[in-house]
Amino acid sequence: MLLIEDLHVSIDDRQVLKGVSLEIQDGETFILFGPNGSGKTSLLMTLMGFANYNVTKGKITFKGKDITHAPIYERARLGIGMSFQRPPTIHGLKTRHLISMCAHHRDREVDVDALARKVNFDQFLERDINAGFSGGEIKRSELLQLMAQKPSLLLFDEPESGVDLENMALIGNTVRELLNGSQEPKLDLSLKDLRAKRHTSGLIITHTGYILDYIHADRGQVLHDGVLCCEASPRVILEHIGKFGYKECVRCLK
Numbered sequence: 001m002l003l004i005e006d007l008h009v010s011i012d013d014r015q016v017l018k019g020v021s022l023e024i025q026d027g028e029t030f031i032l033f034g035p036n037g038s039g040k041t042s043l044l045m046t047l048m049g050f051a052n053y054n055v056t057k058g059k060i061t062f063k064g065k066d067i068t069h070a071p072i073y074e075r076a077r078l079g080i081g082m083s084f085q086r087p088p089t090i091h092g093l094k095t096r097h098l099i100s101m102c103a104h105h106r107d108r109e110v111d112v113d114a115l116a117r118k119v120n121f122d123q124f125l126e127r128d129i130n131a132g133f134s135g136g137e138i139k140r141s142e143l144l145q146l147m148a149q150k151p152s153l154l155l156f157d158e159p160e161s162g163v164d165l166e167n168m169a170l171i172g173n174t175v176r177e178l179l180n181g182s183q184e185p186k187l188d189l190s191l192k193d194l195r196a197k198r199h200t201s202g203l204i205i206t207h208t209g210y211i212l213d214y215i216h217a218d219r220g221q222v223l224h225d226g227v228l229c230c231e232a233s234p235r236v237i238l239e240h241i242g243k244f245g246y247k248e249c250v251r252c253l254k
């Protein structure tokens with residue numbers, strides 16, 4: 001589904017990604033770890049196509065199409081959706097209107113109120129996007145946009161940040177539903193069959209790993225100073241970082 005080859009990205013004159021290569025298959029969920037400032041958000045912003053992130057070398061292919069220099073709307077139309085760490089406030093744009101726009105491409109009209117009720121967000125629909133929203137409310141607003149858009153590749157930048165434990169369950173379960181599509185996985189399926197049934201892929205940044213309690217994450221890696229290293233199961237990586245910190249990752253780069 002997503003193929004990133006030798007991606008080099010600069011913001012102004014500063015190189016933030018220094019040769020990232022990564023493949024995410026249909027239905028696969030990939031977890032990205034890394035210390036502050038290592039380039040994780042920059043990777044997601046580049047995949048979404050934001051202008052400040054200049055691809056100086058490398059290629060991004062999505063569903064077989066070269067999207068390295070494609071505009072944001074084309075990537076969204078192809079099926080890439082993103083939940084931001086710190087999304088902007090948009091005065092003058094009601095949440096209801098944005099949710100309707102996110103669902104615009106779908107065949108059937110979406111019941112925005114019913115969708116919002118799923119994430120306890122119906123009472124926020126008449127408010128401007130993110131205007132005065134708390135950390136947890138911002139996350140629910142982001143999720144609601146994705147639920148309306150139904151992308152086939154979900155990019156999540158720290159779904160747990162600013163979320164209390166009670167809301168974490170709501171957010172974790174909603175992320176799982178988005179990744180599984182409408183289909184809840186049956187417990188008796190093998191991992192291979194489970195993956196074959198999922199068509200939505202995920203690329204999720206986490207510092208705490210709380211999200212791992214709710215989703216099935218297939219693979220993980222650490223991004224260290226703009227370079228990927230330490231590929232392992234996400235739980236193993238989390239445990240390793242907890243014990244030794246990120247400086248141990250440097251050993252994998254040698």
Ligand SMILES: Nc1ncnc2c1ncn2[C@@H]1O[C@H](COP(=O)(O)OP(=O)(O)OP(=O)(O)O)[C@@H](O)[C@H]1O
Pocket residue numbers: 011012014016034035036037038039040041042043052
């Ligand atoms: N618009 C910008 N202008 C200048 N530098 C930027 C800009 N955006 C990001 N950077 C720099 O690029 C580097 C990577 O930032 P990025 O946000 O991708 O890191 P991160 O791994 O997501 O960090 P965190 O875990 O703290 O969220 C940082 O040093 C950051 O200051």
